[in-house]
Amino acid sequence: MRNTYLAAMALVVGIGCAREERAPDTSAAAAAASSATDRARAAATIANAIAANPAAADSILTANSHTRESFQRLMYDIAADSALSAAYTAAKAP
């Protein structure tokens, strides 16, 4: 009886540990997706700022740690992903 009780306790603890191990993976993936979406929105904010003040384009890019080339590469990366494109488009001023 006592052995059965101990085995049941071990099973419960084991399942609990397994769930705890899985949880960080899920939250890490969600955080990565959220961070990518935030990056797309931030890129739209940069684009909006440049469109509003083209004369300050260079300083806007620099202030956001971008070069002309890195911003163009970022556009490619966002465009290739449907979710990021949608987030960018929603945040981009027409």
Place this chain on the structure above:
Amino acid sequence: MRRSISALFLCLSVAASAPAGAQIPAWVNEILAAAQLPVVTAEARNEGVANDEIRAVLDAMKSSNVPAHEATAVLDTARSVRREHGPVDNFGAFVQSQLAAGKRGRTLAAAIRAEHARVGKGKGAKSQGKSGAARDSARGTGADSGSRGRPAAGEQKGNRGRGNPVKPNR
């Protein structure tokens, strides 16, 4: 005297305001065009273009060092001719072959237009009685075409005619 002073003020105000809007450097216009790339791809997806197809075109252009502002123009052209003539099979592979042949900018856009006019799967192309296999063999892609006989993306999603709003010539 008063008239000449007001005329002087008018001239100064016009001179001060006129060049401000016209002095955007070319590279800034390119950045602004590049910033439209995700918007154009999002709109293309909404019109029924498959994500894989868009990625294939983007990958081809990126690996050929086509700047993003040119990619925007190319995809915008592709969207426009797709609406007119319907989609073409293996569009990504077609763009890749044209880039490999050294076509860029307007030349590439012209090639895309010609390809859609020739083998676009719109109503006009269908009425010509060409089968998908015949079109593929005419393009020399019959062997590696993985999507032969695939219905137009607009039809797949039940949006019949959305990708081809232009009525066929009768």
